[in-house]
Amino acid sequence: MNKFMKLLEKYLMPVAHKMGSQRHMLAIRNGIISTLPLTIVGSFFVIFLNMPIDGYNEWIAPYRAIIDIPFRFTFGILALYAAYGVGSCLAQSYGIDQLSAGFLSTLAFLITCVVPVQVTESVDGVINAGRYISISQLSSASLFGAIVTSLITVEIYRFMLEKKITIKMPDGVPPAVSNSFIALFPTMVVVLLFIGIRYGLKFDINSFITTLVSPLKSLLVGNTLLGGLLTVFLIVFFWSLGIHGPAILGPIIRPMWDSAIAENMEVFAETGDATNLPYLFTEQFLQWFVWIGGAGSTLALAVLFLFSKVKHLKAIGKLSFIPGIFNINEPIIFGAPIVMNPFLMIPFIVTPLVTTTVAYFATVSGMIPMIMAKLPFTVLAPIAAVISTNWTIMAGVIVVINFAISLAIYYPFVKMYEKELLKQEENDLKEASA
Template identity: 65%
Template sequence: MDKFVNFLELKILPVATKIGSQRHMTAIRKGIIATMPLTIVGSFFTLLLNIPIESIAAMIDPFKPILDVPFRFTIGILSLYATFGIASSLAKSYKLDSLTSGILAVLAFLVATVVPVQVVEPVEGVIAAGRYINIAQLSSASLFGAILTAILSVEIYRWMKEKNITVKMPEGVPPEVANSFIALLPAAVILILFWVIRHVLGFDISATLSTILMPLKNILAGNSLFGGLLTVFLITFFWVLGIHGPAIMGPVIRPFWDISIAENTDAFATGASANNLPNIFTEQFLQWFVWIGGAGATLALVVLFLFSKSEYLKSLGRLSFLPGLFNINEPVIFGAPIVMNPILGIPFILAPLITTTLSYFLTISGVVPMMASRLPFTVISPIAAWMSTNWSIMAGVLVLINFAISIAIYYPFFKVFEKQQLDREAAAKAEEIAA
């Protein structure tokens, strides 16, 4: 076992750390995470529109067109916000002006993605003649195009600035004015480049990337049990190595996660049943059904620590219980520790794999609905599962069942670890007495 741990430390850990800290990967992760407040707020309006109480639903019905607006301008144009966030984050890593970079990226994304709709014959009382933007082109379906155009626009801006292909202003000009003129030529290049690609050559970057990557999305964040288990295994495995699992997996899987929950929310908002949504494996599926107390379902271990005979483990359980209740588990991961600890690392990986499998089969059988909205990760799991699945009581019950399963899986490993800890404490006391 020691040889295996040493192998992980020497061979796997450096590679995983390098991938997780790579400049573009970090920018993608930060930029997409920055959109989270908008998607959460938009999801609350989706829940409001679907309260399963007839009297309240009847009161809300006349106001549905108005109440749908927050959803359309949050989740509905998710890719537009992500473009700005990714470009701004990448620009900061290069020490470029983040505001200018964000604006140039939005320009690139809009030109490369949106084809204005030409209305020649107006519809009386509804729409006038003119050119209109279809906001559906800015939805999560264009997220891969947003990522690519954000990165390319920043790299073009950086390259032209490094090569001094810019308009220089004399000293004494305010920085915001100087930055605007520095970006003048890059803006022209970015505009013309993406205009030619999309509107002259007719090449749709977002559609092409979606076509290429959608099979991967269908595996990792669609309805594939293999993909769901692979995601769970990798996240927990990296945590055992001491690396923030979502930080490594985030740049790869978060775009798929965000597309999946956006597709579910959009389908639900347009009348689809919560049992008949496009995707099972959203981030919320893992968050509420599997990560009970945080990655690895560690709330179960924390509860076991509360009843431990070891003073240290009991103290750690008390310290970790409240954060764990709100799905924050760094205290127990690094305090036990679970990191580089084969005894606790095995159930840390095993328990989520089993609860993921159970949750998947209960979902496809219709016992539990799919996730229809996004809530903050700090909401207590049974409540969040109940709300996110269109107020399904069975979703909350499943959380409790998975919690019990996790306790059962952790228990034998906990007892072995507890015995080791008790031996250490006894040895420490003996040394104190001898001294």
């Protein structure tokens, strides 16, 4: 085991750290995460639109169109916000003007992914003649196109700045004005380039990229148990090496997660049916049914530590229990430690694989519906599971069952670890008294 751990530390950890700190990967992760306040708030309005209370639909019918607006302008145009966020974050890493880069990225995305529709005849009470764009073209379906066009745009902007292909304003001109003139030539290049690609070459970047990532998305966040287990395994495996699992996988899987929950919410907002949604393995599915207390289902471990005979573990249990209730588990991961600890790494990896399987079969059997809302990760898991499955009480029961399973899996390993630590304490006392 020690040889294996050393090999991982020597060969895998440097690669993982390099991936996790790669400039473009970080920009994707941070840019997508920056949309979090919008998507969480938008999620609450989906819940308000579909409360399972007799007579509720009739009561809100006059206000339904108004209540739907926050959802449409959060999740409904998620890709638009992501384009700005990714471009701005990448510009920040280069030390160039974030505002200009964000605007340019948004412009490139709109040119590439949005095709205006010309309505030639007015229809009374429905639509007037004019030129329109559908907000569906700005939704999560265009998220991958938004990411790629943003990265390309900022690289063009940076290249032109480095080669000084810009308009230089005299010293003393306010930075906001100067940056606006500096961005003039890059803006022209971006416009001509993406118009040429979209309308000259008739090449749809967004559709091409979406088609490319669709098989991977279907595997990792779709409805197959193998894909869900693979995602869970990779996250906890990296965590057990001391590497932030979501930070490594985030640039790849987070756009898929956000796109998946957005599509689930859109379908639910239209149908009110949470049993037939597009994606099962959303991030929220893992949050509530698998990550009970955080990655690795460590709330159970914190509870076991509370009753430990080892002072160190008991102290870690006290320190970790309250954060664990709110799904924050860094104190126990690094305090126990779980990282590079063979006694705890095994249950840390095995436990979520088992609870993922239990929750999966509970869903596909029809016992609980799919996830139709995006709540803050700090909400108590049983409560969040009930709300996120359209107020299904059985979802909270599955969380409790998975917590009990976590306790059962962790228990023998904790006892072995305690035995080892007590032996070390005994040896230390003997050496001290000798």
